Amino acid sequence: APSVVFNVKRQVSQLRPSYDFIIAGGGTTGLTVADRLTQAFPKKTVLVVEYGEVEYAPGIFDPPLAVWGGIGASASYFIVQSQPIPDVKNASAFVLAGKVVGGSSAINGQFFDRPSRYDLDSWSSCSGRGRPGQSQWGWDDVYPFFKKSVNFTAPLAAVAQKYNFTWDSSVYGPGPIYSSFPPFLWADHHGVRDAWAEMGIPPRRECAGGDKDALCWIPISQDPVTARRSHAGIGHYTAVNASRPNYDLLVKHQVVRVVYPKGPQRGPPLVEIRSLADSTLRNLTAKAEVVIAAGAFHTPAILQRSGFGKKSILKDAGIDVVVDLPGVGSNFQDHSGSGVSWNYSKPGDWYPLPSAMADPAFLADAVAGFNEIPARGPYTLANSNSAIFVPLRNITTTSQTIIERIRSMIADGSAASYLPADYRSDASMVAGYNEQLSKIADLLSNPHAPSIESTFATGTSLRAVNLHPLSRGTVRLNLTDKLQVPVVQYGTGSNPVDFDIYAAHVKYLQRVTKTTALKQFGAAEVTPGPAVQTDAQLIEYIKSSMVLSFMHPCCTAAMLPRDKGGVVDADLRVHGAAGLRVADMSVLPYLPSSHLSSVAYAVGEKAADILVKTWR
Numbered sequence: 001a002p003s004v005v006f007n008v009k010r011q012v013s014q015l016r017p018s019y020d021f022i023i024a025g026g027g028t029t030g031l032t033v034a035d036r037l038t039q040a041f042p043k044k045t046v047l048v049v050e051y052g053e054v055e056y057a058p059g060i061f062d063p064p065l066a067v068w069g070g071i072g073a074s075a076s077y078f079i080v081q082s083q084p085i086p087d088v089k090n091a092s093a094f095v096l097a098g099k100v101v102g103g104s105s106a107i108n109g110q111f112f113d114r115p116s117r118y119d120l121d122s123w124s125s126c127s128g129r130g131r132p133g134q135s136q137w138g139w140d141d142v143y144p145f146f147k148k149s150v151n152f153t154a155p156l157a158a159v160a161q162k163y164n165f166t167w168d169s170s171v172y173g174p175g176p177i178y179s180s181f182p183p184f185l186w187a188d189h190h191g192v193r194d195a196w197a198e199m200g201i202p203p204r205r206e207c208a209g210g211d212k213d214a215l216c217w218i219p220i221s222q223d224p225v226t227a228r229r230s231h232a233g234i235g236h237y238t239a240v241n242a243s244r245p246n247y248d249l250l251v252k253h254q255v256v257r258v259v260y261p262k263g264p265q266r267g268p269p270l271v272e273i274r275s276l277a278d279s280t281l282r283n284l285t286a287k288a289e290v291v292i293a294a295g296a297f298h299t300p301a302i303l304q305r306s307g308f309g310k311k312s313i314l315k316d317a318g319i320d321v322v323v324d325l326p327g328v329g330s331n332f333q334d335h336s337g338s339g340v341s342w343n344y345s346k347p348g349d350w351y352p353l354p355s356a357m358a359d360p361a362f363l364a365d366a367v368a369g370f371n372e373i374p375a376r377g378p379y380t381l382a383n384s385n386s387a388i389f390v391p392l393r394n395i396t397t398t399s400q401t402i403i404e405r406i407r408s409m410i411a412d413g414s415a416a417s418y419l420p421a422d423y424r425s426d427a428s429m430v431a432g433y434n435e436q437l438s439k440i441a442d443l444l445s446n447p448h449a450p451s452i453e454s455t456f457a458t459g460t461s462l463r464a465v466n467l468h469p470l471s472r473g474t475v476r477l478n479l480t481d482k483l484q485v486p487v488v489q490y491g492t493g494s495n496p497v498d499f500d501i502y503a504a505h506v507k508y509l510q511r512v513t514k515t516t517a518l519k520q521f522g523a524a525e526v527t528p529g530p531a532v533q534t535d536a537q538l539i540e541y542i543k544s545s546m547v548l549s550f551m552h553p554c555c556t557a558a559m560l561p562r563d564k565g566g567v568v569d570a571d572l573r574v575h576g577a578a579g580l581r582v583a584d585m586s587v588l589p590y591l592p593s594s595h596l597s598s599v600a601y602a603v604g605e606k607a608a609d610i611l612v613k614t615w616r
């Protein structure tokens with residue numbers, strides 16, 4: 001927990017008359033940028049404006065066993081309930097987003113993997129590679145920033161031996177965010193790992209070095225000694241702020257919009273903020289640049305309130321157009337997927353499993369262990385430490401058919417009909433979507449680029465994460481109150497090929513219960529179960545059982561050329577606007593084969609590097 005919080009500002013009267021840089025959003029990416037800028041430029045001033053407070057950020061599995069427990073009770077997240085999703089029986093996705101210093105890194109599941117090299121190379125190939133003078137985003141260009149952002153502490157030898165953890169310290173660096181393995185795993189952990197190995201998924205010593213088509217050990221973002229969450233609010237603010245007189249953080253204020261009094265070519269813009277205490281509006285002045293880092297839901301909302309977006313949509317919201325940029329708030333994506341579950345008729349002699357927490361003596365020891373230095377026991381766990389990442393061709397014999405379906409919808413022009421309605425006749429959005437689908441088809445054809453992720457910590461179920469969904473949704477201002485959480489429309493399943501992929505993934509996971517590793521315990525499938533026989537039945541099952549959000553919203557201000565529906569260029573500058581950049585998970589063109597926090601830190605490091613090179 002951040003014990004001493006220096007210099008937090010709560011009122012505009014405590015601010016300087018102007019700043020060199022203003023960052024909208026003190027989350028994972030925004031604080032990374034602020035930390036690196038204040039470090040590089042001791043004489044330049046940086047202000048971060050954050051909606052939330054500096055709050056204690058418990059780990060996902062800290063006592064008293066509240067895994068995102070008490071949702072609604074906490075002030076530290078925005079709750080997003082999506083609009084009904086037509087292609088999944090009008091279900092609604094439930095998503096959280098950080099509303100606290102540290103942003104989503106302060107509330108996430110702490111699973112700390114990295115994308116595959118092919119994700120980055122794929123983005124780079126459509127984000128302006130080769131344009132003279134612009135930044136490059138291929139794996140080799142960004143890998144140094146993944147390394148720089150995180151430090152890794154190897155587990156004690158006895159722990160490593162007990163669980164067979166493997167790693168390669170050389171893929172990590174000196175960064176202020178901790179990555180480590182917990183000193184405890186539940187006792188059934190190896191059952192499913194053995195099953196995965198039996199399915200032919202090769203174990204890899206380290207999956208964070210760019211190659212992750214494997215059975216992986218995944219570390220968590222956690223202090224290795226105290227087992228407390230490591231997040232941007234600590235690593236990039238509390239740990240450095242006392243020695244940085246040029247680093248200001250204003251909390252409990254909302255960035256409403258940016259304002260260009262002399263037009264978007266004459267930047268940087270003013271930043272209009274609102275006090276959450278009394279709703280007073282104020283304009284702040286940045287002398288160098290403004291960086292929007294409010295996350296994939298709120299960044300497009302700030303841009304739309306500022307007049308950046310599709311003309312017709314802004315008009316409906318009563319907002320004057322500053323730059324006609326249809327990509328703002330479109331191209332919305334999240335990871336989703338269904339899965340399998342089973343029962344054991346001859347369960348192994350496994351102890352302890354989570355059920356042991358019901359035993360008061362075990363529980364008391366778990367709490368005591370968590371408070372020891374170094375911490376020990378079950379409360380040192382986060383979401384999971386094991387996962388598989390498998391390429392499509394190893395999942396299904398139908399991979400070629402799936403890829404051809406994607407390529408032919410691009411060729412015959414039908415892909416556009418799967419975009420959200422407002423964009424189907426917009427040439428730039430259609431061109432951008434076709435290009436994304438083509439790149440995703442390449443990824444799905446790549447024998448080393450994963451299509452599915454599945455993780456395991458304990459229990460009798462597995463989820464499949466569709467790493468590269470084809471469907472797209474939208475994030476729009478709430479017209480009842482434009483300052484509130486925006487209206488989120490998931491597009492889940494709107495591109496029908498996604499269902500072919502979901503189905504292939506579930507069929508693949510069904511193989512788990514057929515392995516000798518699980519058969520020896522009498523594993524018998526419960527869901528989808530014997531009643532589900534045909535593909536049509538399987539898709540019905542998937543529609544009713546899907547996890548609609550793995551809490552990875554992204555891509556709503558994509559780094560793509562303007563004629564491809566992009567919002568920012570490869571230097572993260574908003575198209576058509578001076579002195580304004582975006583740096584957060586909005587800028588991804590499409591989802592990578594990983595969870596997003598490592599990506600957010602790396603994007604923050606790279607964004608800071610770009611800014612430092614610009615202003616040095």
Ligand SMILES: Cc1cc2nc3c(=O)[nH]c(=O)nc-3n(C[C@H](O)[C@H](O)[C@H](O)COP(=O)(O)OP(=O)(O)OC[C@H]3O[C@@H](n4cnc5c(N)ncnc54)[C@H](O)[C@@H]3O)c2cc1C
Nearest residue numbers: 025027028029051103104109110111255298585595596597
């Ligand atoms: C519940 C949950 C679980 C997750 N689990 C994992 C996981 O296990 N592993 C993993 O790698 N990733 C996980 N993620 C994803 C990952 O944490 C996020 O994708 C990443 O942290 C997002 O970083 P960001 O910088 O884009 O935005 P954020 O970190 O969300 O930062 C945005 C910040 O902007 C602030 N803000 C918003 N609007 C305004 C405004 N108008 N004015 C001022 N401030 C504003 C917010 O309060 C917030 O602090 C999870 C996410 C969530 C929500």
